[in-house]
Amino acid sequence: MARRSFGSTWWGAAxxxxxxxxxxxxxxxxxxxxxxARQDRVVDLELSPGLVQAxxxxxxxxxxxxxxxxxxxxxxxxxxxxxxxxxxxxxALLSGEVPKAIGDLVLPDKGDLSPDCSCPDGAEPCKHxxxxxxxxADLLDEDPFALMTLRGRGxxxxxxxxxxxxxxxxxxxxxxxxxxxxxxxPGVPASAAFKRTDHEAAPSRPAPRLPxxxxxxxxxxxxxxxxxxxxxxxxxxxxxxxxxxxxxNGDASGLSAxxxxxxxxxxxxxxxAERDQIAEVTGLDAGELAAAAAAWRVGGQAGYRxxxxxxxxxxxxxxxxxxxxxxxxxVRANTVAAGGMQLRLDETDRxxxxxxxxxxxxxxLVAGPAAEPTDLIx
Numbered sequence: 001m002a003r004r005s006f007g008s009t010w011w012g013a014a015x016x017x018x019x020x021x022x023x024x025x026x027x028x029x030x031x032x033x034x035x036x037a038r039q040d041r042v043v044d045l046e047l048s049p050g051l052v053q054a055x056x057x058x059x060x061x062x063x064x065x066x067x068x069x070x071x072x073x074x075x076x077x078x079x080x081x082x083x084x085x086x087x088x089x090x091x092a093l094l095s096g097e098v099p100k101a102i103g104d105l106v107l108p109d110k111g112d113l114s115p116d117c118s119c120p121d122g123a124e125p126c127k128h129x130x131x132x133x134x135x136x137a138d139l140l141d142e143d144p145f146a147l148m149t150l151r152g153r154g155x156x157x158x159x160x161x162x163x164x165x166x167x168x169x170x171x172x173x174x175x176x177x178x179x180x181x182x183x184x185x186p187g188v189p190a191s192a193a194f195k196r197t198d199h200e201a202a203p204s205r206p207a208p209r210l211p212x213x214x215x216x217x218x219x220x221x222x223x224x225x226x227x228x229x230x231x232x233x234x235x236x237x238x239x240x241x242x243x244x245x246x247x248x249n250g251d252a253s254g255l256s257a258x259x260x261x262x263x264x265x266x267x268x269x270x271x272x273a274e275r276d277q278i279a280e281v282t283g284l285d286a287g288e289l290a291a292a293a294a295a296w297r298v299g300g301q302a303g304y305r306x307x308x309x310x311x312x313x314x315x316x317x318x319x320x321x322x323x324x325x326x327x328x329x330x331v332r333a334n335t336v337a338a339g340g341m342q343l344r345l346d347e348t349d350r351x352x353x354x355x356x357x358x359x360x361x362x363x364x365l366v367a368g369p370a371a372e373p374t375d376l377i378x
Contacts, residue, residue: 006037006134006375011098011107012141018108019133033130034375042135049152052136056128058119064128066136067114070152071106079105080158084165093162098144106151234274238266264289264304268296287361295365299353302346307355307365310334311347318345321352324373343373352376 007013020030036042036056042064045054053065071079082102083089089099098106115129125133139146145155153161263282267275267289275293279286295307310333321336321343322329329338334345340357346369353368354376367376 006034006137007141009097009141009144010100011103011144011147012137014103014107015137015140015147016134019113019130030125030130031372032127033125033132034134034372036127036131037134038375042131045132045135045139047136047139047146047149049149049154052132052139052150054132054135056117056131058128060119062117062119062128064117064119064126064132065115066129066132067116068108068150069112069114075105076153080161080165083162090162090166093144094159096144098147106147231277234270238269241269261301261304264292264296265301267293291358291361291364294361298365299368302348303353303365303368305348306344306346306353306368307363309347313345313347317350321345321373324377343376 007016036058041057042054043057045052050068050070051065052068053063055061056064079102082105083093083099086101089101092099113133115125115133117126117128119126119128121127136146145158148154148158263278263284267278270278272290275289276286278284279289282289292304292307295303297303299306313334315331318331318334318336322331324343325336325338325341329336334347335355336343342355342357342363344353344355345351346353349369351369351371352373352375353370354366354373355363356366358364370376
């Protein structure tokens, strides 16, 4: 099965943005390269500091590589300073994510990427090098430290430097090689904290990982309290998960969301039984809530918005969807459908989303967003 899209994480998507908008000169080969990548024509991929290389099948098998400019020591100092500036940055990096604070520092800019290929095509990039760039986005999704390696320093080196700087900031020795210093934060007396100026403040410890186990209530509510312990535990776990995402990822709290949107968000992260209970309590149709929750799981609030929104684009705007699904496709408002598949165009950013027909739920969101509807086809 061919891939539907590339760049499922924010940094993978940002890599592609650098490819498509900033880093390479000739965008004409990108659509063909994306198709090659979706068809798994990129093989024998190897990544090392400043270089990623592979063989790409076209009319022949070509040796293809992408050179990435290494960061200077001064640039690495800026990256590490940003990581150390907030505990959330270090926590995100240790949990396998690229903190957004360092995104602009480590992602390539114009002139940072240099493709090369043994094929006769003189374009920069050729479709084989473009295919390699798209596959690299998948690699970065799986291992964000691959981006660090491409910029010149691998995982162990980056973490060792963070440990060293952490120890120096705390006035101690370098900690164990496998992690940042552990243990409870001894804290600061209130009187000392009040007197201390901002420049004397020591950096905070990174937040711990959110435990995989659910939180259990330490007390039992009285029988006549009207409190459902299971429902309360579910809310506690939801609050803990939301707080962690705010700390580790910089996500918004979502507290400003409308009640309707928050109901769908909650329904998207619980099992079927609890979702049906939410439908019963709120008076919503269980099937409609299930479809809305599915849309939220795929695309978050944007996916849910697209699943509900209808608007009237021009025929020219809908033509890519028609070309993708063929002559039998039927266009209605911002949707084009054929067989059991429907493509929808989002009014907000003109991205495409794919819905599949479900006998009980109707059209259910399964993929998106994508700049081109062809990227949503298996």
